Amino acid sequence: MAQLVETAKELLKSGKVSYIIGYTAHGDNGTKPFIARTEADAEKLVFNHHCVNNLSVYINKADIPENGNIGIIAKGCDIRTITMLVQENQIKREHIYIIGVNCNGQVKDIGMNWEKENVAQKCALCEVRTPALYDVLVGDLEDFEKPEPTTMQLIQQIEAMTPKERWAYWQEQFDKCIKCYACRQACPLCYCDQCIVDKNEPQWIETSPTSRGNLSWNIIRALHQSGRCVGCGECSRVCPMGIPIGILNVKMNMISMRDFGFKPGMNINESTLVGSYNFTEKENFIR
C-alpha cells in the first residue's frame, strides 16, 4: 500500500531509523519478513492478509547490527508484544519507531488463500485491529468474516475433560514433539540468552524428544510465558507437528485475567504482572 511505502521511505531518507523490519511479497500467495535499509528496499514493502508473522521476534533475536533506531511494521497483536518487550527492558521505547497498521485479518499460515476457514484464530477475538500503540498509523479498517473460534472451543473441550483425560490428551500431543524449538525461536518473548533447556550444569530439562523430555519442555515454556504471552499464535503456527501449544499460553492468559485482571501488552504505562512488585499481592510470602 502506497501510504506504507511512503512512510517507510521518509523514515529511511531522514535517517530517523537505520532499517525497517517489514514484509515483502514472496511466492504466489504470501509474504516473508524483510529488512528495508534503503528507499529502493522500501518500495518492496507490502501489507496484506498474508502478513501473519510477528516481526517483533527480530528485535532481540536477529544478529542485525544496530547503529541507531529501528523501525518496524506491526499489527495490533505484534505491538502488544513490542509493548511487553519495552516494559521488560529489551528495547527502549525511543529506539523503536512503530509503523502501526490497521489490520483486517490474517491467514493462519504463509501461503494460504484468504478465505474464512483460513483466517487465523487470533483474529476471531481481536481487540486491537487498530493497535493500542504506534508512532504512525497506516491503512484503513475493513470488515472481514471472523472464523469459527475453534481455539476457544478446543480449550473448553479440554477444560471439560477429567484430569486423566487431559493428561492423555497432552501426552498424545507432546509425543509428537521433535524438539526443534521453532516455538521458542518464533516467540518474541522467549529471549533468554541461554534458554533453560540449554543449561546443562545441571541439565534441568531433558533434551531428548521423549515423552518426559517433551512434556517438561512444553510445560516449562508455558510457565515462563504465563502473564507475559500476548497470544500472537506464532508458536502454534510454526510447529511442524501441528501441536496446539499456543492454547496452553491462551489458557494461562485467561488465568492472568481472572486472577490478576492483567492482559499483557495492552497498556505501556501499566506495570506488568510478573515484572513488577505489588504490595497488595495475595500471597504473603512475596511481601
Add this chain to the structure above:
Amino acid sequence: MLTIENIYKPDLVEIIDIIQETPDIQTFKLKFKDPEVQKNYSFKAGQFAEYSVFGEGECTFCIASPPTRMEFLECSFKAAGKVTKAMSRMNVGDTMGLRGPYGNWFPIEQMKGKNVVFIAGGIGLAPVRCIIKNVLDLRSEFKDVTIVYGARSVNDLVYKYELEEWKNMPDVKTVVTVDPGGETPEWTGEVGFVPTIVEKVAPSGEDTVAIICGPPIMIKYTFPVLEKLGFKDDNIITTLENRMKCGLGKCGRCNVGNIYVCKDGPVFNLTQMKTLPDEY
C-alpha cells in the same frame, strides 16, 4: 539383546591415579578393566579418545601418554564444562568409559632423522606430551630436540615433574617460560610469552619439524616467528582441539569446511590449516 557391533559403546577403565597438575587441571592414569583389552590396545601419538563419565556424558581429549608406555593411558583436562567438572570430582578406583583411539596421528615416521621443536602453551602441552615422550623414548632416531613451553604463571605449568626430567636430559634443550607477571621470586626459568621465547631460542627451520599446540592467540603469534626462522608450512604441525562429539565422523559437530576434525585430524600441518575456513 543387541547382537550388533555398537560403535558408540565404550570400554570400561579404572582410574588408577590422579595428579593435580594445577588448581584446575588434572591428569588421570587409566587402565582398562578388562585385561584382554589392555593387552591388545594400541594407538599412535596424536590420537584422541572419548572419555565417559556415566551419567554426565562424554568428552574428548587426546591421549596424553605415549604409545611406547602401555601400562596405562593418561589424559589431562581442565574442569571447564559439565563432564570435565564431573571428572574433577572423581576418585582413584572409580570407573569411567573410554572409546577410541580416533583420528589421525603425528607423522612420527616423517620426523625421524630430522630436528624436532615442540612448542606448547598452557594445557596445550597435553596433546604434545604424548609425542614428546614418544620421540624421547626413541631419542636416537631424531637429531636435535627442543622443547619450548609456557604458561600464564608458575602455578599454571602442567607436568612440572616431567619438565624437570626433560631439563635434566643432556640431549634435549628444554626452555620453560611464564607470562610476564606470572613469575615467582624463586623462578629461574624464562619470563615472556611463548612466541617471544621461541624467537629468542631461534631454532633453525632447516630440516626441522615443529609441533605446536596452545591457545589460539599463542599459535597466531608463533606462526610468523616460525616462518621467519625458515620453517616450511608442511613442517609446522598442530593439533586442533575443536568441539567433537561422536569421534566417528557422523554427528557433524566437528565439520569444518571439507574436513571432519575427528577423521581428517586432529593433527594438521600448516599447509592443510591454511585451506580450512576460519571456523574452529
Add this chain to the structure above:
Amino acid sequence: MNEYIITSTNINQLAGELLNEGYNVVAEAEDGTAFIAVAAGSNVILNPFGKPTNLSPKQYIFPKTETLFYYKKSQTDVEIIDPTGLGHKTVIFGTKPCDSAANKILAKVFNWDYKDEFFNKRVENTVVIGLKCGYRDAQCFCTSVGLSPESGEGSDVFLTPLENGDYLAQTITEKGAKFVEEHKKMFDAISADKNKPVPMPEAPAKKFDAAKVKVWLDSNFENEFWDGLGDLCLGCAQCAYVCPTCHCFDIVDENFDYTSGRRVKNWDCCQFTMFTKHASGHNPRSVQSDRFRQRVNHKFKYYPDRFDMILCTGCGRCSRGCGVGMDISEIVQAIDNLK
C-alpha cells in the same frame, strides 16, 4: 525388475496381513504431518498427488531419539547393558522419490569407516514401498538434485498409480522381489489393458545447476553473498529435523535415578547457536549467517566432495515448513545466477 498389479483394496489387505505377521506398518498420517505406525491395514493411505508430509519418514531409519546403551552404577563399578528392540521388521508404504532416495544418501555417512549398525540394521529390516509423485509446488526441486518424481531410487518396490485405481508394482531390489514373492497372493499379473498410468504433471523444471553451484561454493567461502543471509533465520531446527537427509546428532547421558540411566543419540542441528560452542566460551559460528552458510555448504559441497552425493533430495519440506520463508532452493538458485 518384475512387474505386477496390486489393487487398492489389496494394498490395505496386504498391510493388514503384515500387521498380523508382526511387521511395523508405516504410512502417512491422516493429517499429513508425518509417517506413523498404523494400527490397522485400512489406515494405509497412498497419497501420490498430496503434499509431502511435514516430517519426512527419516524417523524409521534414524529415530529422533535412540538409546545407545544403558548403564548401571554401583559403588565404583559400572555395568553397560545393550539396548533392545532393534531390527523390528518394518514396511513403509507410499514414500515419494524424494524420501526413498534419502536412505542411500545417509548410508554413506553412517558407514564412513565406522559402521553405525543402529542405522544399518533398520535399513536392512525395512522394506520401502515407494510411490510415483504427482505433487508439484514452488518448493519442489527434486530434478535439480538428480532425482525425478518417477525415480525408483531407494525404493524396494515402486508403485505407479493406474487410471482404474490400481497400482503398477515394480520390484526394484532383491529385497523388494523377495517381499513380493512372500506375499504374492496380494499381487496380480500385469496385463496390458489394466496398465494405464494416471497422467502426471510435468516434472518440475530444474531450478539450478548443482555442479555449477558447487564450483562457486568451492572458492567463495568468504564471499559477501553470505553476509546477512541468515539475518531472518530464527535459528530453530525445523529445517534439519523435517529433512530426509539431515543427520547431525547429539549424544547425551540421561539418568533414571542415582544409579542407572542411558546414553542416547538425539537429532541436533547446525542452526542452533550452541552447536559449535566450545566449553571455553569460544563459538566459531557465532552469527546466524555463518550457521546458514554451513547448512548450504554441507549439503551442496562438503557431502558431494566426500561422498559424491548431494545431501538433499529436493523435497522442499524445509522451505514449506520454515516459519519465516527461508528457502534453500531460492538461495542456491541465487548462487547459480551470480556473475
